[in-house]
Amino acid sequence: MTEVKYYTQEGLAKLKAELNHLINVERPSISQQIAEARDKGDLSENAEYDAAKNAQGMLELKISKLQGTIRNARIIDESKLDTSKVLILSTVKIKNLTNSAEMTYTLVPENEADIKKGRISVSSPIAQGLLGKKVGDKVEVTVPSGKIPFEVVSISRLI
Numbered sequence: 040m041t042e043v044k045y046y047t048q049e050g051l052a053k054l055k056a057e058l059n060h061l062i063n064v065e066r067p068s069i070s071q072q073i074a075e076a077r078d079k080g081d082l083s084e085n086a087e088y089d090a091a092k093n094a095q096g097m098l099e100l101k102i103s104k105l106q107g108t109i110r111n112a113r114i115i116d117e118s119k120l121d122t123s124k125v126l127i128l129s130t131v132k133i134k135n136l137t138n139s140a141e142m143t144y145t146l147v148p149e150n151e152a153d154i155k156k157g158r159i160s161v162s163s164p165i166a167q168g169l170l171g172k173k174v175g176d177k178v179e180v181t182v183p184s185g186k187i188p189f190e191v192v193s194i195s196r197l198i
């Protein structure tokens with residue numbers, strides 16, 4: 040059974056671009072490698088041919104999986120999200136009540152997470168602790184290093 044995954048418009052566009060690259064650039068390249076290896080003669084002892092055929096099989100598997108992912112992808116309609124509480128695509132400013140450090144995170148689908156850009160997976164421990172909270176709410180989040188108390192300072196939307 041296939042699993043529905045949620046994406047932002049940008050995330051789905053990246054997947055489609057990757058699929059397009061695999062089909063229109065990588066696939067012809069591997070076909071060319073197979074043709075060149077085939078031209079070298081005896082296929083039973085041709086390591087280049089075997090390697091190219093294996094690469095082709097791996098590429099086709101990747102293309103197939105990506106097509107399935109795109110087929111089952113759903114775009115998150117941000118206009119229907121409540122802006123008064125923390126939900127997916129919320130940009131949340133939180134304050135660590137232990138050391139008064141403030142951090143800002145955007146909660147995104149797990150496949151679009153990028154901690155360097157402040158985008159954390161909605162399934163991460165911090166995001167799970169914040170979901171449904173409102174400005175001013177205090178929450179204790181369990182992370183690998185223990186429990187950390189946070190306060191929700193502000194909530195805004197990704198776009």
